[in-house]
Structures are given as C-alpha cells and as structure tokens.
Amino acid sequence: MKTLIVYYSRTGNTDKIAKIIQEKLNCDIERITDNDKYKGILGFIKGGFNAVSGRGTTINQCSKNPEEYDLIIIGTPVWAGTLAVPVNTYIIQNREKFKRKIACFTTCGSSGYEETVKEISKRCEKSLSATLSITEADLNNPSEKINTFINKIKN
C-alpha cells in the first residue's frame, strides 16, 4: 500500500510522532510548512483564534501528489480543540486528490483530540481508516499506541 504521511508541527511533537510512524512503515513523508507564521506567543494566540474560525492560511507548495497514494496519513497538533490551520489549508487544497484511504494522528497537551479527528474526517469528506491520539503524557513512550495504530492501518 503506497502511503504518504503529511503533517504540520509548530514545536516538534507532531514531527517526532510522524518520523516514528514513517520509520515503521518505510513510507513517504511530507511536512507542511508556513514560514513560521505561528511562531511565539502571538502565533499561539493567532493560531487558536484562526483554528476556531476555520480559517485557511498560506502554506508552502508541497512536493508529493496525494493522488498517487493508497493511504494518506494526516498528522496535526490540536489547536483550540480542532486541527491546526496549516493542516486545514492543506486539506482544503488537496482533498479532491484523496482517492483512497485516509488515516490521521493528533498530538495535544491533554484534550481536544476527539473533536479534531471528527473535523478531519468532515473536512476530508471521508471516513478514517485509523486514528491515533498522542497526549503530552504519551510523548516519551508512544510506541504501544503507535503500534496499535499501524496494525489497524495494515488490516
């Protein structure tokens, strides 16, 4: 199954999980970048506000074509109980190219992942094959949850 992980990470947590999944699946990976639009405390405030408003932003051109993949795994931090703005933007720009399966993973402090997963499914206009939620408490030892997620994807 040709798989692409596409994710955004502001402070490295989602990046860490994305890279572990990538290593286990040996698949393609693409990080969504936005020239640090949400850096610092002002970025935090703006990020929360824009996420709740469902706004888009400008992201840099991605190199992988999602149309070529059987499975796209979308990774996002939870922002104010929903997906991060750059991920929302990626979905809006690419959802017509999601031809087959979609899965997702979220990272968060402690809460908001259920709603975020629902929003991803809604915005992709597809049901999700598998989901993974990593909280700050899981970050140092995420292997078990990641393995369960990967088994679900493979079945």
Ligand SMILES: Cc1cc2nc3c(=O)[nH]c(=O)nc-3n(C[C@H](O)[C@H](O)[C@H](O)COP(=O)(O)O)c2cc1C
């Ligand atoms: C704008 C903003 C809003 C956030 N809102 C939530 C939230 O609603 N619930 C939560 O548990 N964590 C929240 N967080 C914390 C992040 O989801 C968490 O630190 C995440 O792992 C960061 O991922 P990253 O390092 O890949 O950017 C928020 C962080 C930011 C920047």
